Amino acid sequence: MEFFKGIDKIEYEGSKSKNDLSFKYYNPEEVILGKKMKEHLKFAMSYWHTLTGGGMDPFGEQTIIRSWDTLNPMERAKARVKAGFEFMEKLGIEYFCFHDKDIAPEADTLEEYFKNLDEIVDEIEKEMKRTGIKLLWGTSNMFSNRRFVHGAATTCNADVFAWGAAQVKKALEITKRLNGSGYVFWGGREGYETLLNTDMGLELDNLARMLSFAKEYANEIGFIGQFYIEPKPKEPTKHQYDFDSGTVIGFLRKYNLDKDFKLNIEANHATLAGHTFQHELRVARINDMLGSVDANMGDTLLGWDTDQFPTNIYDSTLAMYEILMDGGFKEGGLNFDSKLRRASIDVEDMFFAYIAGMDTFAKGLKIAAKLYEDKVFENIIKERYSSFDTGIGKKIVNKEVGLKELSDYALGLKEIKNTSGNQEKLEMILNQYILG
Numbered sequence: 001m002e003f004f005k006g007i008d009k010i011e012y013e014g015s016k017s018k019n020d021l022s023f024k025y026y027n028p029e030e031v032i033l034g035k036k037m038k039e040h041l042k043f044a045m046s047y048w049h050t051l052t053g054g055g056m057d058p059f060g061e062q063t064i065i066r067s068w069d070t071l072n073p074m075e076r077a078k079a080r081v082k083a084g085f086e087f088m089e090k091l092g093i094e095y096f097c098f099h100d101k102d103i104a105p106e107a108d109t110l111e112e113y114f115k116n117l118d119e120i121v122d123e124i125e126k127e128m129k130r131t132g133i134k135l136l137w138g139t140s141n142m143f144s145n146r147r148f149v150h151g152a153a154t155t156c157n158a159d160v161f162a163w164g165a166a167q168v169k170k171a172l173e174i175t176k177r178l179n180g181s182g183y184v185f186w187g188g189r190e191g192y193e194t195l196l197n198t199d200m201g202l203e204l205d206n207l208a209r210m211l212s213f214a215k216e217y218a219n220e221i222g223f224i225g226q227f228y229i230e231p232k233p234k235e236p237t238k239h240q241y242d243f244d245s246g247t248v249i250g251f252l253r254k255y256n257l258d259k260d261f262k263l264n265i266e267a268n269h270a271t272l273a274g275h276t277f278q279h280e281l282r283v284a285r286i287n288d289m290l291g292s293v294d295a296n297m298g299d300t301l302l303g304w305d306t307d308q309f310p311t312n313i314y315d316s317t318l319a320m321y322e323i324l325m326d327g328g329f330k331e332g333g334l335n336f337d338s339k340l341r342r343a344s345i346d347v348e349d350m351f352f353a354y355i356a357g358m359d360t361f362a363k364g365l366k367i368a369a370k371l372y373e374d375k376v377f378e379n380i381i382k383e384r385y386s387s388f389d390t391g392i393g394k395k396i397v398n399k400e401v402g403l404k405e406l407s408d409y410a411l412g413l414k415e416i417k418n419t420s421g422n423q424e425k426l427e428m429i430l431n432q433y434i435l436g
Ligand code: XUL
Pocket: 099, 139, 184, 186, 230, 232, 266, 294, 305, 337
């Protein structure tokens, strides 16, 4: 059965094309810096937003209704597998990501839930074999069910911790079975609302315990995929423990987990934390922890996680620049953790949204590759810090001096001469690269 009738495979037609159902910039086979575009970008479909999202918001019910929505839960889950793979094939997307709960309905007992999951994983496995599409990462949803009201790893209820652990165990087994190249932890309810009832120390210790149990079990079953933490500062809880890249890195180091994890950076989470997307990627990069990306964008006028499809070429350019500077994706890739607007109710909107997002990152990659090749920023930055290459600067870097020597040196200085940061010039140059 065909779910997206009347929509053929989306082809690259170039920037002059008037065909809305074509790529204008994403040309998967085009070679950039010695690598195919599709290998640079490693686009992935988000199972949840794409196949289970219905446009609900806190004030309104489902607006986006798909053909599979009328089926009973297990038939619906099976239809979604078929629809998802048809969708990815038509867009030429080679990876996907999912939470356990996205693929199969929950049940009253864990046993039944796991049975449901196994039945759907059989279907997914068949489709993966048929199409060659791969699993970028798996994860477990430990935030939607009311059981997780106080958190999963950071709950006050040890039974809930155990339930969460069972879900992680199962999700790891599934991810291994489907040959996933990674496993994500996004702590949806791992945070707090008020410190008046919260043992923050115990909650953080328990979060670390859950992560180390997961790593130990992964080793036991031979799952060699990359583990990621996805930082987010707020929403759903007022204060999420995985606030931003810097916080997560500090947490991982405290508990000696930093060698086992990388970061999955999401654009809209960065902006919620008061950072740019590039900032979060840079912090991850300089700490050797840039793993994977959830691509979307927020709305500058709204302070919540709108998860819009990315269309901002400045952000995609600077994000791809950080990724290129990091040597490109290894186990990770670029997952669209993005959802349609509530009023975008047509099936075609799913395609327009992905085309827009993929084109935005393709164009961003092309511009970033030029910036990278021409060493535009590297040369300027190198020059800006050149005082640390010789003389007293070199001695500071090599730690050949202490406060006493530096004080003696400073006392001998007659004048301090600073150079311009040239920010506007750099923004002008960036514009030149972007606008062509
Ligand atoms: C929520 C979010 C999640 C994670 C996976 O804001 O980003 O969908 O990406 O759990």
